[in-house]
Amino acid sequence: MGWHDGQRAINAIAAEQWGLVTTRQAFGAGVNRMHLSRLAAAGLAERLSQGVYRVAGAPQPEHQEILVAWLALHEFGQPRTSLVVGGVAAAQLHGIGQFWMREIDLLAPTRRRSGRDGVRIRATRLGEREVVTVHGVPTLAPSHTISDLLVLGESPDTVADAAVDALELGITTTAAIREALLDQPVADAAREMFTDALEQRIATDQTSLRSPRD
Structure with missing residues (x-):
């Protein structure tokens, strides 16, 4: 999966759940661990907790x-x-x-x-x-x-x-x-x-x- 395809995949998941995505969901969409780490390093996803990221541009959800x-x-x-x-x-x-x-x-x-x-x-x-x-x-x-x-x-x-x-x-x-x-x-x-x-x-x-x- 290409860089932009991976970004689109996690953005689509996150759009349905407060801007958040789990590593399990990312893997299920074809985004591997290295790809996810690179997205985080580029500022396109922020690691909030073990196994959970918030995509860039998504507001911090209440609670x-x-x-x-x-x-x-x-x-x-x-x-x-x-x-x-x-x-x-x-x-x-x-x-x-x-x-x-x-x-x-x-x-x-x-x-x-x-x-x-x-x-x-x-x-x-x-x-x-x-x-x-x-x-x-x-x-x-x-x-x-x-x-x-x-x-x-x-x-x-x-x-x-x-x-x-x-x-x-x-x-x-x-x-x-x-x-x-x-x-x-x-x-x-x-x-x-x-x-x-x-x-x-x-x-x-x-x-x-x-x-x-x-």
Whole structure:
């Protein structure tokens, strides 16, 4: 493959995914490792992380760190529930809450290692209704993101603030949050503290977060 043909090939791939391309995708398009290195040396592609490049001229995408981590580990052709953004990273994609992202959480049906610093893959089987696409990436639905944050040990008070953001954005409902709290293994104490904190914040005409069995 010629120089310009290689550049066109990776540009075509990158145009569909935030200006980013993986080495696996480049190889699949006929661009070998040496060719890719030469494109990078010429300033036509920038290496962002192991196995991920951004093509020249492409703007830095919002949430680039999360997108790069997902793209590097996603196995193309698999169901969208095969690798899903969760935890604080999911909250950031949804634009809810204020959290410090210590590491990027990805969820997969079976246990696997990420092999990347700052990226953790947790084994969790998810149904389609628990996953939405945000910024082009499979992400825990807002209600399940909220419960996942509690599972991870985030402060119930801080998670309540994130839930208020989600409710105000109209991307979830109190009924969906209540269901998600029961779907996931949230500790009873964390669920109670979160429920109390959120009910203090939302209007009195909102549906109660407490399930009939509470």
